[in-house]
Amino acid sequence: MAKTSAQKDEAGEAAGTGRRRESKEKRREQLINATIDSLARRGYASTTLANVSDGARLSRGIVNFHFDSKDNLLIETLQFMSDEYQANWKARYAASDDDTASRLAALVTADLDRAICTPRKVSAWFALMAEAKSRPAYQKLVWERDARYRACLTENCRMAKEEADYTFDPETVTAAIYAMQEGLWLRLALGGREYRRATALKTALEMLGTVFPCHFAPDGMPLLEAHRSKKGRRK
Amino acid sequence: MAKTSAQKDEAGEAAGTGRRRESKEKRREQLINATIDSLARRGYASTTLANVSDGARLSRGIVNFHFDSKDNLLIETLQFMSDEYQANWKARYAASDDDTASRLAALVTADLDRAICTPRKVSAWFALMAEAKSRPAYQKLVWERDARYRACLTENCRMAKEEADYTFDPETVTAAIYAMQEGLWLRLALGGREYRRATALKTALEMLGTVFPCHFAPDGMPLLEAHRSKKGRRK
DNA sequence: ACTTTTATTGAATGGCCATTCAATAAGTGA
DNA sequence: TCACTTATTGAATGGCCATTCAATAAAAGT
Structure with a gap:
């Protein structure tokens, strides 16, 4: 899932790398939480990516960047x-x-x-x-x-x-x-x-x-x- | 719901009227059954009016004629x-x-x-x-x-x-x-x-x-x- | 400072879908 | 047969939404 190059893994967790990856995980969790919110409040059928990104106070394209597709977001x-x-x-x-x-x-x-x-x-x-x-x-x-x-x-x-x-x-x-x-x-x-x-x-x-x-x-x-x-x- | 004129009600069930209304009820039930099929097979989110009308072997506009809206079809x-x-x-x-x-x-x-x-x-x-x-x-x-x-x-x-x-x-x-x-x-x-x-x-x-x-x-x-x-x- | 990688934005695109509606068929009563 | 009502069709419309992408910002590495 994390496709950050293989070098990093063998080099261990450099400070910068660590910070980036932590940030990435935080974003994902933030978006997942916004998804749970929307599912609970609006139901499955009315949950849109616009709802999720708005709920997370981020922009429209953000979900597809972190999860590739809506389908994948829901599975995760x-x-x-x-x-x-x-x-x-x-x-x-x-x-x-x-x-x-x-x-x-x-x-x-x-x-x-x-x-x-x-x-x-x-x-x-x-x-x-x-x-x-x-x-x-x-x-x-x-x-x-x-x-x-x-x-x-x-x-x-x-x-x-x-x-x-x-x-x-x-x-x-x-x-x-x-x-x-x-x-x-x-x-x-x-x-x-x-x-x-x-x-x-x-x-x-x-x-x-x-x-x-x-x-x-x-x-x-x-x-x-x-x-x-x-x-x-x-x- | 049945907005067939008020005259008919007071005149009782004339043969023709009876046949028409029975047909109307049959259609509605037929469409409801197609809806249940689609809900069971595809789930709520993927159930479309096109699916329902296809399932009933009828044309696209038919649901809105009998039920006014998709929302109403699902409620009924x-x-x-x-x-x-x-x-x-x-x-x-x-x-x-x-x-x-x-x-x-x-x-x-x-x-x-x-x-x-x-x-x-x-x-x-x-x-x-x-x-x-x-x-x-x-x-x-x-x-x-x-x-x-x-x-x-x-x-x-x-x-x-x-x-x-x-x-x-x-x-x-x-x-x-x-x-x-x-x-x-x-x-x-x-x-x-x-x-x-x-x-x-x-x-x-x-x-x-x-x-x-x-x-x-x-x-x-x-x-x-x-x-x-x-x-x-x-x- | 400069290059490269990574993250984020928001406008543009294209597809799907509910709904509308004009045309037409079918049935009904005279 | 002829008007008239009711039922049905399928093409056209418009809106919504996932996805793409070029532009940009931020961070990291050198």
Whole structure:
């Protein structure tokens, strides 16, 4: 992507080179942010390059200089949001207690985290996602993002099942939880004032408690392994 | 909308008039169907009036004659799908057994019914829904459709709670179930081959069984009132 | 200071698309 | 058959928008 000559790479980061490249990255991010703004405010169909460059307070030709085409700008915007999403849940997952209940809670709360679950970002995400069916490049990015998160979720559902002799099918439960998460996002994206992030989080945690009764207290707090009893299991 | 003179209305349905008006309605539905096709295949942004008229095998100017504007065509398409959706679940709800478990099952299965839950229709629905945030007319239709269904769902969650002394909050449970349904739709809309309607239905029913353990057998079949026991309740 | 590379601008271009409209066909009632 | 209404066509219009590009500014290297 960065086509600055190969010499620079082997010569390391000279001061000047470094400054130029940093500036270049800043511009790109600035433009991506303006794109997210426009997608969230105006929707996909009404987002124009003029909107984006105006939003970034730059001139008309700027996007084609940094991203070659509008199409490419949108793909890189999707990539940007996908990366940010993944970095967020992986960090929270890594930081969670060494315990299945905590890990499940971490995955679910990560999805509804302040950092990524803003009306602005969620709206922009769905604006692009809705076009994914007819755009292979989008579809691939959306699909891969989902697959990584879901794989981790399934893994922990399996683990929970072993720990507490639940009789559910881990794949089905994963599908249900993940569908709920996406549905909650969708509702936030639609943006009636009635639905807020905190409410969605409460809903999601309550559902976790219902599905994994041996792993969570009624209020949605994870139960540490020591305090669990297998009698609570259902089905 | 139909601006055919007022005389005809008071004169009743003369043979000729009737035939003309029926033809007019047929055209409109034909064009709406072509619109749904295009939305599902190409997405919102790439759906043009030329696509629609070609899809209906009619000429370029035809949409503006029957719908005045592209904007109006899309609104009426959304309305059409919204009406169809509502008619479907209301019919199934009315036909269900006089029993809370059956009613809940009817609501959930209606959403994933063959008749309305086709990849084509679900994709078109989300294509329009994604633009709803920036289009008040869309937002209103989507919101109203949701509100009617959810009100009915909440009503039955409350009823179930009373019948079996569940301790959950009916509003929260409604939000969770409904979010899951929308998430399952979204997944069908994205259209990877891996997700099918039947799988989604299984997921949804299994979740019903988990949330309302006194009302459903482990396999998702509704339990008749006579066979329920309150001991099964959780939390 | 001077050359070269890189970044930015904004006007010009060309294509696509919704909408209009004059012409025409088809159907209706006398 | 003849007026008259309604439906349909397809070419013409005008606007919007992505993309290009020549000119210019800024920065880096020498």
